[in-house]
Every structure is written in C-alpha cells, then in structure tokens.
Amino acid sequence: MSQLQRIAIAPSQFQQGQILLTKEQQHYLGRVLRLREGDRFIAMDGKGKWWLAQLVGEQAQVLEALLVETELPVSITLMVALPKGNGFDEVVRCCTELGVTCIAPVLSDRTLLHPSPQKLERWRRIAAEAAEQSERSFVPTILEPVTFNTGLSLVISHLSFANSQQYICVARGQFPHLKDCLQPKGQMTNDIGQETIVIATGPEGGWTTQEVENAIAFGFEPVSLGRRILRAVTAPVVALSLITAACEV
Numbered sequence: 001m002s003q004l005q006r007i008a009i010a011p012s013q014f015q016q017g018q019i020l021l022t023k024e025q026q027h028y029l030g031r032v033l034r035l036r037e038g039d040r041f042i043a044m045d046g047k048g049k050w051w052l053a054q055l056v057g058e059q060a061q062v063l064e065a066l067l068v069e070t071e072l073p074v075s076i077t078l079m080v081a082l083p084k085g086n087g088f089d090e091v092v093r094c095c096t097e098l099g100v101t102c103i104a105p106v107l108s109d110r111t112l113l114h115p116s117p118q119k120l121e122r123w124r125r126i127a128a129e130a131a132e133q134s135e136r137s138f139v140p141t142i143l144e145p146v147t148f149n150t151g152l153s154l155v156i157s158h159l160s161f162a163n164s165q166q167y168i169c170v171a172r173g174q175f176p177h178l179k180d181c182l183q184p185k186g187q188m189t190n191d192i193g194q195e196t197i198v199i200a201t202g203p204e205g206g207w208t209t210q211e212v213e214n215a216i217a218f219g220f221e222p223v224s225l226g227r228r229i230l231r232a233v234t235a236p237v238v239a240l241s242l243i244t245a246a247c248e249v
Contacts, residue, residue: 004052005033006042008128008139011049019043019053019060026058042066046128046139068137072099074195074247078240079151081108081203082115083232091236092123092142096130098240099248102141103127106151110205115145148211152218155198164196167223168215169235171206178223178239182246197243201235 007028013020021029029035035055043060044050050066078100082088092103105123107114123142131139146154156166167178183195200215207215212222225238 004040004042005029005035006044006132006135008132009043009045011045011047014043014045014049014051014062017062019051019062021059029055044132044137044139046131048137050137068135070135071137072101072244072247074197074243075101076240076243077102077104077155077196077198078236079104079106079148079155079198079200080236081106081148081201081207081232082111082145084204087233088115088119088123089126091233092126092140093130094237095240096127096136096140097134098237098244099136100140100240101138102143104143104151104155105145106148106200107145108148108203108211109208110203120144149214152215152220156218164198166198166200166215166218166220167239168200168207168212168220169202169225169239170212170222171202171225171229173222173224175222175224178225179242179246181221181223182243195247199236199239199243201239202232204232 007025009019009025013022029041033041035041037055037057040052040054040063041060042050043053050068052063052066053060054063076099078095080088080091080103082105083091088105095103103123105115120142127142128139143154165182167181169178198220200220216222225235225242230238
C-alpha cells in the first residue's frame with residue numbers, strides 16, 4: 001500500500017461505492033501523478049476513513065475500505081501563539097506529521113502577526129497535504145485564530161477534566177520538564193475513553209506573567225522544554241515529539 005498515491009477528499013465525495021472526483025483532483029491524478037484508466041490510488045476523507053480506489057473514466061470506483069493504524073492513542077490539542085512571518089506554516093506541517101489532533105492558533109500579548117482569512121485556508125491545506133504525506137488517518141483540525149484568553153475558554157470548555165492533561169510551556173523559571181510530567185506508555189488511555197493532552201507554546205519573547213497565571217487558573221500546569229531558549233516555531237515541534245515518545249506504543 002505504501003507505493004500507492006494518496007489524495008484527500010471531502011466525505012461528501014464518497015457516494016454509493018464511488019468517489020466523485022473534482023476537476024482539480026482529476027487533473028492532479030491524471031496530469032500530475034500520471035495515473036491512467038484502471039490505476040489504483042488511496043483516498044482519505046480526513047475523518048479516519050481510507051479507501052482503495054480505481055480510476056474509471058473521470059471518477060473512481062471504491063474497491064475496498066482500508067484499516068490504517070497510524071494515529072496516536074491520545075488526542076493532542078496544540079495551542080500556539082502565532083510566530084512572525086510564515087513560521088506557522090512549518091509548525092502546522094511538522095506537528096501534523098507528528099500526530100497532532102487539533103491546532104489552535106492564538107494571539108498573545110506579544111504576538112506580532114495578525115493573520116488574514118486567507119492564512120487559515122492555507123494552513124488547512126498544508127495540514128491536509130502533510131496528513132497525506134505522513135499516511136495519517138485524520139487531517140488535524142485548524143481552528144480560527146483567537147486571543148489567548150478566548151482560546152483557553154474554548155479549549156477547556158470541550159474537555160473532560162477527569163481525562164485530560166493541560167500544560168503551558170514556559171521558557172524561564174523553575175518548572176518541571178514536560179517529559180517528567182507525562183504518563184508512561186500504556187497508561188495514556190483508560191476506561192473513561194481516550195486521553196486528551198493540551199499543550200500551549202508561546203510567542204517570540206515568551207508568555208507574559210499574566211498569561212501564565214491565566215492558564216494556571218484554567219487548570220494548566222507550567223512546564224519546561226529544557227534549559228535552552230527555543231524559537232517560537234521550534235517549541236511546538238519539541239513538545240509534540242516528547243508527547244509522541246511518551247505515549248506511542
């Protein structure tokens with residue numbers, strides 16, 4: 001299966017055993033990937049469903065559903081203070097590859113970037129492409145940018161505190177290392193359901209003292225990612241890597 005090309009489709013495109021390809025997808029499969037009538041490829045709907053499909057004319061016939069077990073045993077929501085420039089593009093790409101479930105971009109007191117609506121569309125496209133490349137079953141959800149305090153309220157309101165861990169990464173201060181706070185492998189899920197981890201990483205210059213205090217009030221535990229000061233685009237990748245290493249079995 002690894003040698004087959006993969007494309008992302010909308011769930012509504014799967015109808016009665018067929019995949020109704022868009023003009024753009026037809027062009028991509030035929031002109032870019034050079035697939036011909038009868039050639040096979042993998043379609044993924046971004047919701048966890050994969051199909052082995054075959055080109056038939058301008059559409060695709062579904063041959064069989066596929067079971068792909070590439071997801072982490074935990075749900076990870078990443079709250080990222082938007083870095084300057086196009087740095088968030090790489091954050092979305094790398095963290096999608098690492099297994100993030102949801103990315104919530106936030107505007108902190110020290111955020112320099114105020115993104116346009118086109119940026120959100122671009123980030124979602126990058127996430128879909130990265131999910132295809134890394135053979136994930138799901139395309140991460142990319143939320144609309146909001147202020148950090150609003151983001152705290154939105155994220156926490158959707159969590160079950162009995163089954164979640166919340167951390168805010170702080171560059172300076174005497175805080176425990178994230179790796180020492182995470183549960184060992186095999187203990188990330190329980191009878192209540194899938195464990196949820198929320199991890200927040202700051203902007204250039206770090207979180208303000210008030211922002212850290214607000215996060216603590218919402219149940220977040222301050223943690224360190226090490227003794228060095230990481231760039232705003234590096235910290236999310238380090239945090240996701242540590243969580244992946246701790247929970248993947």
